[in-house]
Amino acid sequence: MALIKGLLKNRWIKWGLIGFTAILVFFIGLYISIYLGVFGEVPTSTELSSIKQEEATQVLDHDGKLIGKYYIYDRQPLHFEDFPKHLIDALVATEDVRFFEHDGIDNVSLMRVFIKSILLRDKSAGGGSTITLQLAKNLYGRNNYRFFSMVINKFRESIIAERIEIIYSKKEILTMYLNTVPFSDNTYGIESAARKFFNKPAFELTKDEAATLVGSLKANNFYNPRLNPERSLNRRNVVLNQMVKYGNMPQDSADFYKKKPLGLDYKSFNHDVGIAPYFREQVKKELAIILDSIKNPNGEPYDLYRDGLIVHTTLDVGMQELAEQAMKEHLTVLQKDFEASYGKYAPWKTNKKLIESALKRTSQYKKFKEAGLSYEQINDSLSVKRDTDLFQWKGDTIQKISVLDSLQHYLKFLNTGMLSIEPQTGAIRTYIGGIDYRFFKYDHVSQSERQVGSTFKPFVYTAAIENGMKPCTYFSLAEVTYSNYDDWTPSNSGGETEDPYTNYNLEMALSNSVNTIAVKVLNEVGIPKVLEQTKKLGIKKELPNLPSIALGVAEINLKQLTGAYASYVNDGKPVKPFCITKITDRNGKVIASFKQEESEPAYNDYTRQVMLEIMKSTVNSGTASRLRTSYGLTNDIAGKTGTTQDNKDGWFVGITPNLVTVTWVGNDNSSIRFKTTGMGQGANSALPIFAKFYSKLNKDSNYNNITKSHFKQASDEVITDLDCNEETRDGFFKRLFTSKKKERKFKGNSDD
Structure with missing residues (x-):
């Protein structure tokens, strides 16, 4: 005790102890004040007992494989x-x-x-x-x-x-x-x-x-x-x-x-990268609508980004990977050929009106315009060069370029859309909305409507057969001028080399995509009946009431087109492609489920069988025969190529018993088209994606149920009705007294 008293008489020790005590009291007081919530509420034991963390919503393919997430914080609890x-x-x-x-x-x-x-x-x-x-x-x-x-x-x-x-x-x-x-x-x-x-x-x-x-x-x-x-x-x-x-x-x-x-x-x-980004974006859009009408147990709407939902989709991730590989392989080569075909006179380089029009649609231009800048001032501002990440098929690159340079760079790219569905249900198995979601956000599966070209012709022929036309009905190849439609004269790609006195039956005409005969078939059956048929096939938009509809001038969404073609292997019933099967909460409770709505047959089974046999001929010997000759595919396949008359769009529809696939290729800017029909025709621009895709499927035994499936044998009646000569030729006297080029009025625009 005396020692302590002695130490306390030392001024430094005394003040040191006082300082230490003060600090100790301060920190004890600080701790107590924090405990009492002076510096903000401290979670109580009750609150800690019911900890709920934000969880990412998981998107699964049809086999339960994780393909994406929606989140603010990327978290999956275990x-x-x-x-x-x-x-x-x-x-x-x-x-x-x-x-x-x-x-x-x-x-x-x-x-x-x-x-x-x-x-x-x-x-x-x-x-x-x-x-x-x-x-x-x-x-x-x-x-x-x-x-x-x-x-x-x-x-x-x-x-x-x-x-x-x-x-x-x-x-x-x-x-x-x-x-x-x-x-x-x-x-x-x-x-x-x-x-x-x-x-x-x-x-x-x-x-x-x-x-x-x-x-x-x-x-x-x-x-x-x-x-x-x-x-x-x-x-x-x-x-x-x-x-x-x-x-x-x-x-x-x-x-x-x-x-x-x-x-x-x-x-x-x-979200911008990884497998099936366009599909995941479409799923997100649909979820926003679905979840808006569903309440959680607390009576509040579910939060897509925080509530740890599990979204089960129809996508097949393995098949999607093969589809994306096929698309990239083909577009890499096609893009190179496309640019080479134009050379130094490419419109994205030399067409000032095209470039100016595209520039005025950019967000940067609109922003400067709203600020009151003139075109010249805006052009100067958008000509400033800066480091920019650019898409290229050979690999992305960073270059010092201006907004104007970037615009011209992206104007040249061909884009694509591809959808594969299970025809019996409409379940989407593959979904490619464009060539690269990071740089091309526009979705060519769900958002785009493009002229469908010759892929519309099967609907014309379907209506004709459904209304009593026999498969062995013959039509002349000869061009006809329709005087009541501004002297419109549809022609064939063969042009002058075709014999106008040759007549094709329906199978030969459709499998070789003959324009003149497609219009004549439309003229016989009538536009109203064809339009009625397309509505039954699930294409609900108003289509043009014009004879040129036979050649596919109508702009139709790829998703609707695919659903319509599914009818040919689904007992005549069209389907509505869908991507979500069910949604569960974080505990596995189903909060919403979905399945294909049953639709009525759009035509009878005789019509279906005839049309399927004709589209099988398209693949075996018609415009899609390169599937056999160039790609060596031996699968049971029916199909239809499509090319718009101005070479803006190339299409291919591939039909197999358990999978229907539609591919489209073209430029986003409708003013930029393929230089030649040889390059732009669907058989060259769109068909190879399907061909490469199926070649890859054939090598994977997991898809034997698709690649080794077979069409049902057509009925004896259908086989008999298709058993006729593919073509006939007018006799001598008929050729002698018949003009090569006829003129008539188009009658098939009414029910008369």
Whole structure:
């Protein structure tokens, strides 16, 4: 006691003790004030007992494979049983070795940090944070305070951590931590990180992969395995050493794993990239409408980005990958040929009116125009060059170009749309809305309407047969001028080389896509009956009441066209293509389900069989015969090529018993067309995508149910009615007294 009194007489010791006591009282008071909520509400034990984290909505293909997500925070929660043991071992050995011993605050680590970091200035001492403290930070974040911000946040987290330890078991804490901890690339939770960096679920992570992800937690940008692979690899090896140190792995195993490369299989779920981006965007649009009418148990609308919904779709991800490969292979070559055909006189380079018109439609131009700038001023502003990311088939590039240069660059690209559906249901199996969603957002499956060219002709012939015309009805190839339609004279691609005295039956005429006969068939059956037939086929828009409709001047959506063609292998019933089968909440409860609505047959089965046989001839010997001759496909296939008269659009419809596919190719700007019919015809521009797609399907036994399926045998009546000469020729006297070129009025525009 005397010694203490003596020490207190020392002025420095006295004031030192007073200062220490004051600091201690201050921090105790600060802690109490934080506990009482003076610096913001601290979650109570009740609130902590009902933690609900935001979860990404998952989009699955028809086999349950993950193809995309909608999220603000990319998070997919798991149960403790889903974590491999070596993942837990790596986490605890690296982040909190005494996790199973402390109650949320590791006093041993704190003392180590105090002595080594503060007294001995050892920067490698660590931060003393526990997994539970990190969880508290992950769950509730940190606030910025004017003074003592770090201290206040640390005290707040310690209070939350202690409450978490009372409420939850150690396994539950680890589960919450691994479901919420932030990884690299704006990824939250181990499941999302495993799928993003290694393209596999968390339970399949190997020891070195688990160590890589755990290692990135120290600084998820600095140790990002995608951006900084060398740092990430070194950090992974540190984690492996920690596992050896604490008895989770023998040294020889660690040495083995340390020799392995990172082995990333990066799969971004960024909406602009990855598999089927146009499909995922369409699903999102439909979900917005669906969820607007469904309430969650609390009576509030579901949140697409936060509520962890599971969306089951019709897409076949394997088939989609093959379709995208086929599209890219063909368009890469076709684009090169397309540009070469124009040479230095390409319209996207030389046509000033075209370029000016396109420029005025850009958002940048409209913005400057609203600001009151003249065309010349806008043009100057848009001529400033800057680094720009450009799409190219040979690989993206960054170039220093202006907005005007960029416009001309993108004007030249051919685009595409492709849809494959199950004809019996309308379930969408593949969906390609364009060549690259990052640069071309417009969806040519759901948004676009283009002239369908000769793909409309089967609807004309269907109406004719349905109304009693026999397959062996013959029509002349000769051109006819229709005087009541501005002397319109439809012609064939063969032109002057065709014999006007030759007559084709319906099979020969349609399989070779003869324009003159298509119009004559329309004239016989009548426009009203053809328009009525297309409505029965599910094409509801108003089509032009003109004879040129026989040649496909109507602009029809690709999705509707596909649904109409499905009728030829679906008992005459058209379908409405759909992409969502059901939606479940995060607990697996179905909140909405969908199936194809049953439709009535659009025509009788005799008509269906005749039309299918004719379209089989199109593939076997007609305009689509290169499927057999050039691509060697031996599958049961029916089809129809389509080309618009001005070579703007190329089409192909491929029909097989269990899959109907439609492909379109053209330029987004209707003023830019194919230079020649040879290049732009559907058999050259669109058919190869289907051909390459089916060639790839044939090599994959998973799709034998599609590639090895066969059409049903046509009835004896249909076979008999099609058994006639493909063509006849007018006799001598008929040729003698018949003009090569006839003139008549088009009568088939009424029911008379």
